[in-house]
Amino acid sequence: MRVLVTGAAGYIGSHTAVELLHAGHHVTGVDDFSEGRRGIDADIARITGQPIEIHDLDLRDASAVNVLLATGHFDAIVHLAGRKFVGESVREPLLYFDRNIGTTVPILQAAQTFGVQQIVFSSSCTVYGNPTHLPITEHSPLVPTTPYGFTKRAIEQLLADLCVSQPELSIMSLRYFNPIGAHESGLLGEEVGGIPNNLMPFLMKVATGELPEFTVFGDDYDTPDGTCIRDYVHVVDIARGHVRALEALETRSGFSALNLGTGVGRSVLEIIGACRAATSHDIPYQVHPRRDGDAVEVYADPQRAAEEIGWKAERTLEEMCADHWRFTVASSRRGSMS
Numbered sequence: 619m620r621v622l623v624t625g626a627a628g629y630i631g632s633h634t635a636v637e638l639l640h641a642g643h644h645v646t647g648v649d650d651f652s653e654g655r656r657g658i659d660a661d662i663a664r665i666t667g668q669p670i671e672i673h674d675l676d677l678r679d680a681s682a683v684n685v686l687l688a689t690g691h692f693d694a695i696v697h698l699a700g701r702k703f704v705g706e707s708v709r710e711p712l713l714y715f716d717r718n719i720g721t722t723v724p725i726l727q728a729a730q731t732f733g734v735q736q737i738v739f740s741s742s743c744t745v746y747g748n749p750t751h752l753p754i755t756e757h758s759p760l761v762p763t764t765p766y767g768f769t770k771r772a773i774e775q776l777l778a779d780l781c782v783s784q785p786e787l788s789i790m791s792l793r794y795f796n797p798i799g800a801h802e803s804g805l806l807g808e809e810v811g812g813i814p815n816n817l818m819p820f821l822m823k824v825a826t827g828e829l830p831e832f833t834v835f836g837d838d839y840d841t842p843d844g845t846c847i848r849d850y851v852h853v854v855d856i857a858r859g860h861v862r863a864l865e866a867l868e869t870r871s872g873f874s875a876l877n878l879g880t881g882v883g884r885s886v887l888e889i890i891g892a893c894r895a896a897t898s899h900d901i902p903y904q905v906h907p908r909r910d911g912d913a914v915e916v917y918a919d920p921q922r923a924a925e926e927i928g929w930k931a932e933r934t935l936e937e938m939c940a941d942h943w944r945f946t947v948a949s950s951r952r953g954s955m956s
């Protein structure tokens with residue numbers, strides 16, 4: 619298939635491009651490099667032995683998107699471009715409606731104009747909000763609690779509505795739980811400048827000594843060790859989920875949504891312990907009071923993904939931490955050489 623990957627210079631997009639190339643698809647990327655790394659195309663080519671072009675384009679520019687689709691003859695689109703930080707979305711809701719919904723409408727309009735019928739969309743477990751029942755299935759109520767989650771929910775609704783109006787469309791929304799880890803080559807991973815918003819990059823910066831200590835928000839929750847629980851899943855497993863989804867879309871139509879998680883919840887203290895083992899560094903932390911709005915426990919029931927697209931998370935927590943650490947060390951070495 620000829621696949622357009624939006625957000626291809628980003629964390630999940632670059633890994634997805636690699637897995638699509640490994641699976642024999644022809645991949646073109648698009649990214650405005652607001653977050654993505656320039657030069658990542660060379661690393662993807664190094665890993666796969668195949669060149670990839672990543673167009674430098676803002677997806678909110680509808681006429682540029684039209685030109686790209688008019689000339690690309692794509693069979694499918696994997697749409698990952700957008701912003702992803704829950705806390706930032708609470709502070710700047712307009713940014714999230716602009717970056718997430720604002721990138722999606724032009725690409726869907728162009729897909730309609732140029733007859734691209736297969737689409738995979740990058741959604742998130744934040745569409746479920748604070749779950750009342752665990753594990754979370756795809757039938758769990760969709761009650762996002764942040765602007766970020768609302769944008770994902772709104773886009774899913776739009777995609778479902780499109781499939782009703784155009785029955786020939788085949789669209790799958792993948793609700794990722796908590797992607798961590800990196801490519802085993804050490805070339806691709808989550809690039810984070812400054813103070814990270816996400817747990818894993820933060821822990822890694824404490825392990826390297828760039829940040830003095832990690833903050834655990836709340837150790838008095840009703841969980842075995844008192845800290846919050848999430849479903850961490852290796853980014854390469856997530857990337858492979860897109861390959862499975864695209865292949866499944868070839869033989870079906872309509873809209874569906876699938877959870878991509880391991881089905882196993884891990885506490886913050888468990889992750890700190892796993893990172894200490896993987897990095898051989900102490901990783902000091904301090905406990906602060908609970909943060910408003912943090913869900914206590916979030917983990918997936920991934921059964922439907924297994925049944926519908928034959929996907930199952932394969933990599934262990936130890937591999938997630940070891941791969942993330944390898945990337946962190948390699949990327950700080952590259953940074954100090956440049």
Ligand SMILES: NC(=O)c1ccc[n+]([C@@H]2O[C@H](COP(=O)([O-])OP(=O)(O)OC[C@H]3O[C@@H](n4cnc5c(N)ncnc54)[C@H](O)[C@@H]3O)[C@@H](O)[C@H]2O)c1
Pocket residue numbers: 624625626627628629630631648649650651652653654655675676677678697698699700701702717721740741742743794795796797
């Ligand atoms: N990483 C996570 O924890 C996580 C969890 C659930 C869902 N997601 C979703 O997965 C997708 C990818 O996330 P990621 O972790 O790779 O983030 P990322 O920031 O690394 O990648 C997103 C990419 O989109 C690009 N982009 C942003 N706005 C754009 C625009 N207007 N035009 C073109 N490109 C644009 C950025 O430059 C970046 O390279 C996002 O939609 C995110 O919401 C991520």
